[in-house]
Amino acid sequence: MFSGVWGYVGVWAITAVQASPGDVGVMFLAYSVASGISGFGGGWLSDRVGRRSVMIVGWGVASVLIAVLPLARSSVWLALSLAVLAMVIGAPATSACATVISDLTDEGTREQAYAATRVMFNIGSVLGPPLAAIVLIARSWTLLFVAGSAVGLITVALVLMTLPRDHPGDRTAPEVAAAPRPERFVILRDRPFLLLLLSTLLGWFIYVAFSYVLPVVAVADYHTDPVAWGFIAAINPIIVVLFQMRTSRWTAGFSQSGKLFSASLLMGMPFLLLVVLPNAWGVVLLTLLFVVGEMLWAPVSQSLSVSMAPGSMRGSYMGAFRGVSQVAMGLAPFVVLRVYELGDDIAWVLLAVVSVLAAVGGWAAAAVAKRTGRVGQQT
Structure with a gap:
């Protein structure tokens, strides 16, 4: 709907x-x-x-x-x-x-x-x-x-x-x-979860830039035909439908901290390909690498958010998780397009830097959660 x-x-x-x-x-x-x-x-x-x-x-x-x-x-x-x-x-x-x-x-x-x-x-x-x-x-x-x-x-x-x-x-x-109600504002004092939220916000920032900014640049500046862009854009959901479940099974034995780290880098670092390949081929290669990172990142970050939540506050924690995605939806196009006006290479470097920050933040949040016993062995 x-x-x-x-x-x-x-x-x-x-x-x-x-x-x-x-x-x-x-x-x-x-x-x-x-x-x-x-x-x-x-x-x-x-x-x-x-x-x-x-x-x-x-x-x-x-x-x-x-x-x-x-x-x-x-x-x-x-x-x-x-x-x-x-x-x-x-x-x-x-x-x-x-x-x-x-x-x-x-x-x-x-x-x-x-x-x-x-x-x-x-x-x-x-x-x-x-x-x-x-x-x-x-x-x-x-x-x-x-x-x-x-x-x-x-x-x-x-x-x-x-x-x-x-x-x-x-x-x-x-x-x-029968579960006791947690204290108010517990999320604001939950530093590992706040770190995960920050990493998630940065991850969504990259995701929204890929979904909403890249089409504008590909068609307007990289001379990609709008019809061709429609086929390029279809690569992402098709791969997700075909390989999302397989990707989760293949990587089940890896730590969540490691998956968050590598996934964030796979989402953002490929934007640097557009520095050397500012054309439709560069966009296609970026899309192929991005979707691999996306398939790793999304389920792990959601699962970790739930695992870190007190049993009676799962809804609040997942609400906060969804909230940062909506903030990124309004923030990313505004920031990236403004930076793009200064130079396309600067915008792609910005997204690469954001991916490094997201990777470090996600890895640290997952590692702390495991060390403090808030998640199980799969973390």
Whole structure:
């Protein structure tokens, strides 16, 4: 639902609502900041009222708001605000969903579980925009948003049917209900986790630069045909779908600290290829190396975040994890494109340096967590 609707909401805003490109830029910035806050809030709330309730309400309300978007075309700012609100209200449900995975797995299988969800995420990201395009053959934005809303409500129905009210980790589960409540602001005093969050923020900074900045540069400055870019961009999700689970199995015996270190470097250092190969071939080589790092990095960082959380605060910790990704979504394009104006090589060196900092931070956080007994032998 979100990849299909959000992939076209900017086009809708410009063509149907008559918003300016600058207005759309503000919409995306507001979305990234507000979703970071609501994502953390949703994780915190799921620790208190249960993951199931947050998922049902978040995705349900978001679906309804998406359905009424066509009614807001009379005012640019009303339409854009309603679009942002729909996505922001859905963010807590996504945080709760990520936490459910940790509730239903143990430390030995958790990384594989997060790898599996990344496969589903990429399938959804690949299918969403084409399916939305098929709906738009009818030239009706109303039909697109109603169809997107229907998919969202089907998701809510699946949660109701498949996730029991007293699943492990839910507030109604006896073992969780009996667990003592941790002190307030415990995350702010959890230095290893804060270090992991910083490393995660830097990792997402690189990821967002790859996803949103690289296409602009490849088409505008490296003379990559927009059609060719579409095929290059497809390399990433195709490899993830085919090899994510295999990568997790092949690297199961390696330490999480080592995987975080090497994954961060594989994501950022290949940008230096564009210094010597500022063309489509350089972009392809970068994409191939980046996706290997991405497949290592994402499941490990999620699994480690959960392992470091107190049992009754998994939602809050996963909410913070999601929150930094949203902050990076607004921060990375702004910073990297500004630096790119000073020189493309400077921008690529910046991303390489960021990857080194992310690698060191992730390695240190995982090493401290293992040394202090907060994670098991697989860390």
